Amino acid sequence: MTHDTGTRIVGSLRSEDGSGVVRMEDLFATDADDLWTALTEPRRLAAWLAEVDGDLHLGGTFQAVFTSSWEGPGRVDVCEPARRLLVTMNPGLPDETVIEALLTPEDGGTRLVIEERGLPLSEYSKHGAGWQAHVEDLIAHLDGRDRTPWRDRWAQLAPHYAELARTQG
Numbered sequence: 001m002t003h004d005t006g007t008r009i010v011g012s013l014r015s016e017d018g019s020g021v022v023r024m025e026d027l028f029a030t031d032a033d034d035l036w037t038a039l040t041e042p043r044r045l046a047a048w049l050a051e052v053d054g055d056l057h058l059g060g061t062f063q064a065v066f067t068s069s070w071e072g073p074g075r076v077d078v079c080e081p082a083r084r085l086l087v088t089m090n091p092g093l094p095d096e097t098v099i100e101a102l103l104t105p106e107d108g109g110t111r112l113v114i115e116e117r118g119l120p121l122s123e124y125s126k127h128g129a130g131w132q133a134h135v136e137d138l139i140a141h142l143d144g145r146d147r148t149p150w151r152d153r154w155a156q157l158a159p160h161y162a163e164l165a166r167t168q169g
Helices: 032-040 042-048 122-140 150-168
Strands: 011-016 017-027 051-056 061-066 071-082 086-090 097-106 111-118
Touching: 011 071, 011 122, 011 150, 017 122, 032 042, 032 097, 032 122, 042 051, 042 086, 042 122, 061 097, 086 122
Parallel strands: none
Antiparallel strands: 011 017, 017 111, 051 061, 061 071, 071 086, 086 097, 097 111
């Protein structure tokens, strides 16, 4: 399972209940346990997505600083090891979103689906480009490579996701 990150788009966009939903889906050449620790172990998570500090157990709250520069609080709502993780970002605030990761063993690897729900429709294409850049950084982390400059990759992907958003309307 090689990943060509040139112009390959792994995400999709949709609206749901008046909000935007970003969905990333890809097959990774690793087992669910390894992928799970990349999603939940602070040291590994910091290598590709965000530095987190706080209580990372079910019901716990944490602070996150994403490689995209977004900062804010989060809460762990569902934690089913190597299967499903659901966190609420900015819980209780007007810009609250939910991020869900689902892991499914498949073809000797693991299929990962990440969705962020509750995004403003005016911005969900930007989040789509951002999430793809994050997923590509996850691929680099799993391959033992350094992540790419996030903003540069986001700028390359943004037009593709803007077009996806236009075709959704």
